Amino acid sequence: MPARTMHTALCEAFGIDYPIFAFTPSEHVAAAVSRAGGLGVLGCVRFNDPDELDRVLTWMDENTDGKPYGVDVVMPMKVPTEGTSTDLSAYIPEDHRTFVDETLLKLGVPPLPEGEGREGVLGWLHSMARSHVDVALQHRPVLIANALGTPPNDVIAECQAAGLKVAALAGAPKHAQSHVANGVDIIIAQGYEAGGHTGEIASMVLTPDIVDAVGPDVPVLGAGGIGSGRQVAASLALGAQGVWTGSIWLGTEEYRNLASNQGWETAFLRATSSDTVRTRIYTGKPARLLKTKWTEAWAEEGAPAPLPMPLQNLLVADAHNRINASGDPDVISMPVGQIVGRMNEVRPVAEVMADLVAEFEDTVKKLDGIAGT
16 A cells, blocks of 8 residues: 555645645754755744844745745734833833843852843744734745744735635634634644643643634644654544644754754753743743743743733743853743653654644554554
C-alpha cells in the first residue's frame, strides 16, 4: 500500500505540499518551512519599524524559492484609542515599576550596558499592526493571520481583494462563529496547550467543537500541543484540514539567527510538559510561558496584578531584554507551549518537517491496520 501522505484542500488552495502552517517570529524558520513544503508564517509583532519589516519580507520574497508564505499580526477588531509608547508609559503605576526593578535585582539579572535597551513591542498597538498589514500587502504573502481574532472589516476586505486568505485564532466555538460571520476565511482552533495567547479549552475538545460549529465549508487548523506526526494525524482525525504549529520551531537551528542565547536553548531542552504556566505577565492577556523564577515571582503574595495590554508589555519590555541578555535559563522569559517537553534537541527545520510527515504516514498506516483495511 502506498504511503498516506498528508494532503488536504488547503494544500491546493495555497500551493503547498503539506498542510503544516508554522508560526514563528524568525524569517529564517518561516522561509525554511515554506521551502520544505509547509507554509511559514512570519510573526510581525516584534517589528516596531515598518521599514525593518519591509526589508525582512523582501528577504522572504527572495529566500523561499518562490514558495508561498504568510504573515501574522496582532490587531483587535475594534479600533482603540491609543497614544505613543511615551504617552502610554504615563499610565504604568510606579508600584509596578518598583516591583520589576526589585525582582530583577533579587534574581541577579544585571543591567544592560549604558545606552542599550529596548522600546516596548509596539506591534501590540492597533496602529502599528495596521502598518504591518500595509507593508505585507506590498509583498507576496498568501495568508494573513490575526492573533487577536477577527481583524477590522476593512482590513479583511483589503486583504481578500489582494488575493490573500484571512485567518483568525479562536479559543471557543462562539469566537470561531463570530470570525466566520465577519468574513474570516480560515479558523485556527488554538487549544489550551498552546504557547503564547491561548484560551481555556484543550485541543482534543476544541478542534471538533469548532469544526462542527463553523461547518464543512470553513477550513480549520488545529493548534496547541502539536509537535509530532502522531499529533498532526490526531488533529486531522478531529476534522481539521491542517495544523498550526509554533513552539516546535524554537528548537531549530534556523531559530538561532534570531535568538542565539544559550540560556534559551538550555531552558527548553530540559523542560517537561508540566513546566509551563498560563499567565498575563507577558502581554496583559493570558499567554502560556515557560515556568521560571521570573514567572514565579509574579505569582508570589504581594506581587502586583498584571496590567492590561499594551501596558504590561511596555512595563516588562526592558526587563525581558535584560533577562534574555543574561542567558540564565532559570530566569528566562519565554512563550512556549506544553509541547516543550518533546523539544529535546536542536535540529534543522527540514529535518523537523521530514519527521512530521514520516510519523504521520506511519500513524495512518497503523490506523489502517486497526481498521482492518
